[in-house]
Amino acid sequence: xxxxxxxxxxxxxxxxxxxxxxxxxxxxxxxxxxxxxxxxxxxxxxxxxxxxxxxxxxxxxxxxxxxxxxxxxxxxxxxxxxxxxxxxxxxxxxxxxxxxxxxxxxxxxxxxxxxxxxxxxxxxxxxxxxxxxxxxxxxxxxxxxxxxxxxxxxxxxxxxxxxxxxxxxxxxxxxxxxxxxxxxxxxxxxxxxxxxxxxxxxxxxxxxxxxxxxxxxxxxxxxxxxxxxxxxxxxxxxxxxxxxxxxxxxxxxxxxxxxxxxxxxxxxxxxxxxxxxxxxxxxxxxxxxxxxxxxxxxxxxxxxxxxxxxxxxxxxxxxxxxxxxxxxxxxxxxxxxxxxxxxxxxxxxxxxxxxxxxxxxxxxxxxxxxxxxxxxxxxxxxxxxxxxxxxxxxxxxxxxxxxxxxxxxxxxxxxxxxxxxxxxxxxxxxxxxxxxxxxxxxxxxxxxxxxxxxxxxxxxxxxxxxxxxxxxxxxxxxxxxxxxxxxxxxxxxxxxxxxxxxxxxxxxxxxxxxxxxxxxxxxx
Amino acid sequence: xxxxxxxxxxxxxxxxxxxxxxxxxxxxxxxxxxxxxxxxxxxxxxxxxxxxxxxxxxxxxxxxxxxxxxxxxxxxxxxxxxxxxxxxxxxxxxxxxxxxxxxxxxxx
Numbered sequence: 061x062x063x064x065x066x067x068x069x070x071x072x073x074x075x076x077x078x079x080x081x082x083x084x085x086x087x088x089x090x091x092x093x094x095x096x097x098x099x100x101x102x103x104x105x106x107x108x109x110x111x112x113x114x115x116x117x118x119x120x121x122x123x124x125x126x127x128x129x130x131x132x133x134x135x136x137x138x139x140x141x142x143x144x145x146x147x148x149x150x151x152x153x154x155x156x157x158x159x160x161x162x163x164x165x166x167x168x169x170x171x172x173x174x175x176x177x178x179x180x181x182x183x184x185x186x187x188x189x190x191x192x193x194x195x196x197x198x199x200x201x202x203x204x205x206x207x208x209x210x211x212x213x214x215x216x217x218x219x220x221x222x223x224x225x226x227x228x229x230x231x232x233x234x235x236x237x238x239x240x241x242x243x244x245x246x247x248x249x250x251x252x253x254x255x256x257x258x259x260x261x262x263x264x265x266x267x268x269x270x271x272x273x274x275x276x277x278x279x280x281x282x283x284x285x286x287x288x289x290x291x292x293x294x295x296x297x298x299x300x301x302x303x304x305x306x307x308x309x310x311x312x313x314x315x316x317x318x319x320x321x322x323x324x325x326x327x328x329x330x331x332x333x334x335x336x337x338x339x340x341x342x343x344x345x346x347x348x349x350x351x352x353x354x355x356x357x358x359x360x361x362x363x364x365x366x367x368x369x370x371x372x373x374x375x376x377x378x379x380x381x382x383x384x385x386x387x388x389x390x391x392x393x394x395x396x397x398x399x400x401x402x403x404x405x406x407x408x409x410x411x412x413x414x415x416x417x418x419x420x421x422x423x424x425x426x427x428x429x430x431x432x433x434x435x436x437x438x439x440x441x442x443x444x445x446x447x448x449x450x451x452x453x454x455x456x457x458x459x460x461x462x463x464x465x466x467x468x469x470x471x472x473x474x475x476x477x478x479x480x481x482x483x484x485x486x487x488x489x490x491x492x493x494x495x496x497x498x499x500x501x502x503x504x505x506x507x508x509x510x511x512x513x514x515x516x517x518x519x520x521x522x523x524x525x526x527x528x529x530x531x532x533x534x535x536x537x538x539x540x541x542x543x544x545x546x547x548x549x550x551x552x553x554x555x556x557x558x559x560x561x562x563x564x565x566x567x568x569x570x571x572x573x574x575x576x577x578x579x580x581x582x583x584x
Numbered sequence: 585x586x587x588x589x590x591x592x593x594x595x596x597x598x599x600x601x602x603x604x605x606x607x608x609x610x611x612x613x614x615x616x617x618x619x620x621x622x623x624x625x626x627x628x629x630x631x632x633x634x635x636x637x638x639x640x641x642x643x644x645x646x647x648x649x650x651x652x653x654x655x656x657x658x659x660x661x662x663x664x665x666x667x668x669x670x671x672x673x674x675x676x677x678x679x680x681x682x683x684x685x686x687x688x689x690x691x692x
C-alpha cells in the first residue's frame with residue numbers, strides 16, 4: 061500500500077549555508093570598517109601633524125617679524141633721540157632673530173616649499189644688509205645723512221615685509237591643503253560608514269527575506285506532511301477494514317471441513333501470500349454427492365480484497381448448488397460462468413469435477429486454470445489436460461469434460477497457480493510440483509497437500525496465495541463401500557494401503573482406454 | 585481496400601504492475617486488416633494480463649479483425665494453454681508465418 065510521501069527535513073543545508081555566508085559578510089564588513097577607520101585615522105593624524113608644524117612655522121614667521129620690528133624700532137628711536145635706552149630692543153632682538161630665521165629656513169626646507177625657503181633666505185640677507193647698511197651707520201656715524209639711510213632702511217623693511225607675506229602666503233596655502241585633506245578624510249569615514257551600514261542593511265534584508273521564504277516553505281511542507289499523514293491514515297484505515305472483511309470471508313470458506321468418506325481420502329492446504337497479506341480469491345471445495353461420489357473444485361479469482369473474496373464465495377455457492385442438480389463438469393462451469401459474465405464479475409479460473417468411488421473415475425473440466433495432476437500407483441505423476449477460458453470471460457463458453465478412468469490408490473492433485481508460478485517459469489514450476497508428487501508416492505505422508513506445499517516451497521518465498529487440494533481413492537478397496545464386486549476383486553489382489561508398486565488392475569488394457577480422454581464435448 | 589497489418593510487440597513478464605502499459609498497447613484501431621501480437625520475448629503472464637488479452641480478443645472479434653500471436657517461449661505457451669486461449673488466437677512460433685497468415689486472412 062502507498063505510504064505517506066517522504067518529506068524533506070525541515071532545516072536543510074540551504075539555511076545553514078545562508079547563515080555561514082551572512083557571518084562571512086559581517087566579518088568582511090567589520091574588517092573593512094576597522095581597516096578603513098585606521099587608515100583614515102592615520103591620514104587625519106598626519107594632517108594634524110602637518111597643521112601643527114605649519115602653526116609652529118607661522119609662529120616663527122611672526123617671531124622673526126617681531127624681532128625685525130624690534131630692531132627697526134630700536135634703531136629709529138635711537139636715531140631720533142640718541143637715547144641709548146632705545147637700543148635695548150635692537151640688541152635684544154639681534155641674536156633671537158638670527159636663530160628664529162635659521163629655524164624658519166629649516167622648517168620651510170622640510171616643507172619642500174622653495175619659494176618660501178628663498179623668502180626666508182632673503183630675510184636673512186635683508187637683515188644682514190639692514191645691520192650693515194642701516195643700523196651700523198646710524199649707530200656709529202651720527203647725523204651723517206640720516207634721511208638717506210632711513211629711506212634705505214624703509215626699503216629693506218618693505219622687502220622684509222614682502223618676504224614675510226610670501227612665506228605667510230605659502231603657509232596659508234599649505235594649511236588650506238591640510239584642511240582639504242582632513243575634510244576628505246572625514247568624508248571618507250562618512251562614506252565608509254555609510255557603505256558598511258548599507259551593506260549590513262542589505263545583508264540583513266536578504267537574510268530576512270530568505271528566512272521568510274524558508275518559513276513559508278517549512279509551513280507548506282508541514283501542511284503537506286500533515287495532509288499526507290491524514291491521507292495515509294485514511295488509506296490505512298480503509299485497507300485494514302477491507303483486509304479484515306476479506307480475511308473473514310476467506311476464513312469462512314477455508315475452514316470448511318473436508319468430508320470423511322470410507323473410499324475417498326482428502327487433504328488440503330491454503331497458505332496466503334507471505335509478504336503483505338494479499339487476501340486473494342483462492343479457494344477449494346470438496347463435498348459429498350449422492351451415489352458414492354464427491355464434488356471437488358478449486359479456483360482463483362483474479363484480483364484481491366473484498367471484491368475477490370465476495371466473487372469467490374459466490375462461485376463456490378453456485379458450483380455447489382449447481383452440482384447438486386447436475387455434476388457434469390462442463391455444464392457446471394457453463395452455468396456458473398454464464399452467471400458471472402452477466403454480473404460483470406472478475407474473471408475466475410477454476411477446475412471442477414467429481415470423483416466416482418463406484419468406478420474409480422474422475423470427471424473434471426477446467427476454466428483458464430492450470431491442469432490437475434494425477435498420481436497413480438506404479439506410474440510417474442503426470443499433468444492432465446486442460447484449457448478453456450476462465451469463468452466470466454464469455455457468455456457462452458466452450459468447456460470440456462475430461463474423464464479419467466483411474467484405479468484404487470490414485471490421487472488427483474488440484475492447486476492454484478501460486479504452486480507453479482513462484483519462479484515465473486511454469487515449465488520448471490510443473491517439474492517441481494511433479495517431483496513433489498513423486499515424493500508423495502514414495503513416502504505416503506498422512507497429509508499429502510501440506511507435504512506437497514512444503515516440498516514445493518522448501519526455502520522459497522511464497523509470493524502469492526497457494527491452495528492445494530488432493531482427492532484420492534483408498535488404496536485398499538476392502539474398506540470401500542458399494543463398489544462393484546469384480547472391481548473390488550481386481551483391486552484387492554495383493555494390495556495394501558499406501559503400497560505404490562502394486563500391479564495396476566487395468567494394466568492389461570490399452571493405455572488410452574483408461575487414462576484421460578474427452579467425453580461429451582459441449583457444443584458451443 | 586488499403587488496409588495494413590498492425591504489429592503490437594510486448595516483451596518480458598506481463599504482470600499486474602504493467603497493467604496500464606499492457607492495456608494501452610492492446611487496442612484495436614479498427615482500420616487494420618489484421619493484428620500481429622509479437623510476444624516472442626514474453627515468458628510470463630499473470631492472470632491480470634491474460635484477462636487483458638481476453639478483453640482484447642473480444643474487441644478484435646467484435647470488429648472482425650483477425651489476430652495472430654507469435655509465441656517464443658514454452659512457458660508462455662503453457663500459460664496460454666492454461667488460460668484456454670490456444671484456440672482463441674492464431675498461434676505461431678515465428679513472425680513471418682504469422683504475417684503471411686494474416687495477409688491471407690485479410691484478402692479473404
